[in-house]
Amino acid sequence: MFYLCQTLKRNLVTSNNTMMKMNLRNFFFVLITWITFGSCKKDIDKYEDDPMVYFYVQQANSTVLVSSIAYSFATRSVTLAQDTIYVGVKIIGLAAPTERKFGAEAIIDANSATAGTDYKILTGTVKANQLMGRLPVVVYRTADLKTITKQLKIRLKDENDFKAGVIESNLFTLNWNDALIKPTNWDSVVGGLLGYFGTYSRVKYQFIIDTIALSAFPVQGSSAYSPTLITNQQMLEYARQLKLALAQYNSTHTTPLTDEFGVAVTFP
Numbered sequence: 001m002f003y004l005c006q007t008l009k010r011n012l013v014t015s016n017n018t019m020m021k022m023n024l025r026n027f028f029f030v031l032i033t034w035i036t037f038g039s040c041k042k043d044i045d046k047y048e049d050d051p052m053v054y055f056y057v058q059q060a061n062s063t064v065l066v067s068s069i070a071y072s073f074a075t076r077s078v079t080l081a082q083d084t085i086y087v088g089v090k091i092i093g094l095a096a097p098t099e100r101k102f103g104a105e106a107i108i109d110a111n112s113a114t115a116g117t118d119y120k121i122l123t124g125t126v127k128a129n130q131l132m133g134r135l136p137v138v139v140y141r142t143a144d145l146k147t148i149t150k151q152l153k154i155r156l157k158d159e160n161d162f163k164a165g166v167i168e169s170n171l172f173t174l175n176w177n178d179a180l181i182k183p184t185n186w187d188s189v190v191g192g193l194l195g196y197f198g199t200y201s202r203v204k205y206q207f208i209i210d211t212i213a214l215s216a217f218p219v220q221g222s223s224a225y226s227p228t229l230i231t232n233q234q235m236l237e238y239a240r241q242l243k244l245a246l247a248q249y250n251s252t253h254t255t256p257l258t259d260e261f262g263v264a265v266t267f268p
Contacts, residue, residue, distance in 0.1 A: 039123030052165030053102045053124075053156060054134065055172045056090035059184060072181045073141045074206075075215035081141050084122075086134040087172055089156070091126055092165045100126045103159030104135055106152060107171070113150040118142060119174075119211040121154065126162075137174060145178035180205050183217065195241045198268045200257035211245045212238055243267050 050223040059066050071085055089102070102124040106115060113119050119139050126133030138154070152174045164170050175181075180202045186193045189202075194200075195218075197208065209215050217238075220229045246267060250256045257265040 003120075006258065028220070051093035051096075051162050052089055053091050053126070053133065053162040054165035054169040055087060055156065056169065057088045057172070065169075066184075067169075067171065067207070068175065070181045070184065070216075071176040071267055073145060073176070073178040075209055080083070082138055083141075085117065085137045085139060085174055087137065087154075087174075089124060089126070089133045089135060091131050091133065091162065094257070095129045097128055097129055100161035101127050101159075102126065102135070102156065102162040103154050104154045106154055109153065113152045116241075118150050119152050123160070139174070139176050141178060145176070147179075149175050149177040149179075151175050165192050165263065168232075174218045185219065191219035195268065196235045197242070198266060201261060201263070201265065203257065204265045207249075207257060207265060208242060211242055236257035239267060
């Protein structure tokens with residue numbers, strides 16, 4: 001009988017200890033969940049009351065984010081005196097049922113363009129029910145752009161409906177001139193123009209623009225299909241047209257088309 005009582009006592013103590021441990025685990029689980037939920041709710045409330053915005057610009061035909069844009073008036077009509085570059089942004093927080101505004105300012109340094117003469121930063125907008133927005137920057141076609149490239153560094157600021165968001169994505173650079181600028185995807189591994197047009201040169205690029213009447217070639221690459229991207233089949237057709245046009249040019253000129261390096265222009 002003594003042995004049986006001792007056994008029951010030990011089992012009871014063990015059971016009580018186990019229940020206490022389980023209760024403690026459950027208590028801490030509930031506590032952590034409550035703290036986490038409360039913290040998340042505070043963050044959500046904060047972003048609802050204090051929304052933020054940061055630059056969000058993807059490289060053509062890819063999901064890679066970039067921190068600069070290159071623009072050239074050389075691919076536009078000679079009568080175009082100014083143009084607007086739109087820089088994409090993304091918000092931190094929730095979409096709103098009304099259009100909202102945000103602001104940006106220039107970072108002045110030795111390489112800066114001159115406000116009013118070279119550029120004008122307009123107010124950015126995020127349309128109703130959207131998480132993405134655009135910052136319009138007007139750039140002017142001045143005579144010196146034929147020989148130099150203007151640069152404008154901008155940063156988001158606390159203004160209107162948004163505060164500046166992610167520090168690492170709060171800065172952006174615009175470069176523009178009136179000479180041809182090599183497309184950023186010319187040498188890209190995916191969606192690159194090298195395989196269709198060969199080695200880059202300004203003379204070749206100008207010949208492409210004059211022949212096809214296009215200056216940008218966002219190739220489909222490996223990304224999902226989009227009507228804004230050019231398919232591989234269409235790029236091959238462009239390459240064929242360029243070969244024919246180059247052969248016709250060379251047949252009607254004493255000297256074959258030669259680039260700025262003194263090399264005859266060719267296409268693969």
